[in-house]
Amino acid sequence: MAIFVQNKLQLKNLLLAIVLLLSVTVTSQARKYSNEFLNIGVDAASLGMANAVVANANDVNSGYWNPAGLVNLEDKQLALMHSSYFANIANYNYAAFAMPLDDRSAVGISLIRFAVDDILDTTQLIDEQGNINFDRINLFSTADYALTFSYSRKLPVQGFSYGVNAKVIRRIIGDFASAWGFGLDAALQFETDNNWKFGFMARDITTTYNAWNIDDDRLADIQNAIEGQNQTAPEKTEITIPKLQIGVAKKHTFHYDYSLLVELDLNVRFAENNDIISTSFASINPALGFEFGYIDMVYLRGGVGNFQNELQIDNSEDLTFQPSFGLGFKYQGIHIDYAFTDIGDQSAALYSNVFSVKLDFSIFR
Numbered sequence: 001m002a003i004f005v006q007n008k009l010q011l012k013n014l015l016l017a018i019v020l021l022l023s024v025t026v027t028s029q030a031r032k033y034s035n036e037f038l039n040i041g042v043d044a045a046s047l048g049m050a051n052a053v054v055a056n057a058n059d060v061n062s063g064y065w066n067p068a069g070l071v072n073l074e075d076k077q078l079a080l081m082h083s084s085y086f087a088n089i090a091n092y093n094y095a096a097f098a099m100p101l102d103d104r105s106a107v108g109i110s111l112i113r114f115a116v117d118d119i120l121d122t123t124q125l126i127d128e129q130g131n132i133n134f135d136r137i138n139l140f141s142t143a144d145y146a147l148t149f150s151y152s153r154k155l156p157v158q159g160f161s162y163g164v165n166a167k168v169i170r171r172i173i174g175d176f177a178s179a180w181g182f183g184l185d186a187a188l189q190f191e192t193d194n195n196w197k198f199g200f201m202a203r204d205i206t207t208t209y210n211a212w213n214i215d216d217d218r219l220a221d222i223q224n225a226i227e228g229q230n231q232t233a234p235e236k237t238e239i240t241i242p243k244l245q246i247g248v249a250k251k252h253t254f255h256y257d258y259s260l261l262v263e264l265d266l267n268v269r270f271a272e273n274n275d276i277i278s279t280s281f282a283s284i285n286p287a288l289g290f291e292f293g294y295i296d297m298v299y300l301r302g303g304v305g306n307f308q309n310e311l312q313i314d315n316s317e318d319l320t321f322q323p324s325f326g327l328g329f330k331y332q333g334i335h336i337d338y339a340f341t342d343i344g345d346q347s348a349a350l351y352s353n354v355f356s357v358k359l360d361f362s363i364f365r
Contacts, residue, residue, distance in 0.1 A: 043356050055263055097110075249261060
């Protein structure tokens with residue numbers, strides 16, 4: 001029995017080692033998928049449109065989608081969002097605040113936390129004498145944070161605005177390892193006189209660097225879970241390469257009370273992957289979203305994106321996609337939105353029920 005328990009604990013320790021090593025190991029080239037939690041998206045209204053909002057972003061959530069849209073603010077705004085993934089194991093929380101500085105510029109700040117909390121740490125369960133002591137079990141969290149500062153300003157050319165983001169990244173794996181990172185985004189928006197809107201968002205334009213600090217003593221606790229395995233300490237630097245998002249949107253108003261907003265976005269990564277359009281230079285993934293509104297109070301949203309050529313077990317490829325659906329309600333300056341992504345489980349991407357609230361401070365006037 002003691003041997004069985006010890007082998008089981010070794011397996012747990014090995015799994016813990018794998019989590020740590022995969023989280024911080026990079027190759028000698030630029031790691032292409034670092035900080036992926038920043039690609040999930042924010043705001044249930046945007047998620048309900050399959051994230052196709054780069055051209056039309058015009059509120060407090062623009063700090064994430066396209067900071068150039070912050071210049072459309074007329075007053076201070078506050079946004080909050082929560083969603084859960086992997087059967088509520090992982091929690092994703094977001095808060096943002098933005099305000100106009102004058103009639104030509106605005107600023108914003110936002111915070112994202114994506115985490116798995118209360119993970120059992122059994123590395124100290126067996127003491128030096130080989131005795132099992134459940135009091136030695138501790139809990140830890142693995143959490144990713146992103147704090148973003150945004151600035152936006154209208155350009156002298158009519159209809160144009162630009163925006164920039166400065167991002168501070170903090171990643172923590174209990175007391176095993178932690179990292180700090182920094183990155184920049186740049187964005188443009190343009191609106192024509194006949195309600196056509198165009199957006200351009202360049203993420204991580206200077207590449208985003210994460211520098212890890214690994215506790216050697218804690219790493220030693222799990223490094224030898226199986227003798228002769230996991231002897232090499234992971235690298236301590238991650239690099240997130242730039243990404244581009246390009247969007248075009250058009251809003252139609254008809255019969256006075258009804259409106260229809262449609263947007264098409266192209267998401268570009270400078271890497272070859274299984275996106276629907278993929279080359280050795282870049283891969284392109286389209287997203288299409290719509291929002292149907294009634295008297296600027298009730299909204300129905302939908303969209304489709306994340307098109308992937310997924311390799312099947314028989315080496316064939318199937319095209320998968322991620323549909324989404326959303327509802328929204330607005331009363332004076334209070335916005336309540338809901339989104340459900342990946343309807344029918346059409347893709348392997350994250351899906352969830354998402355709720356968000358937005359408050360416009362103009363209601364306090």
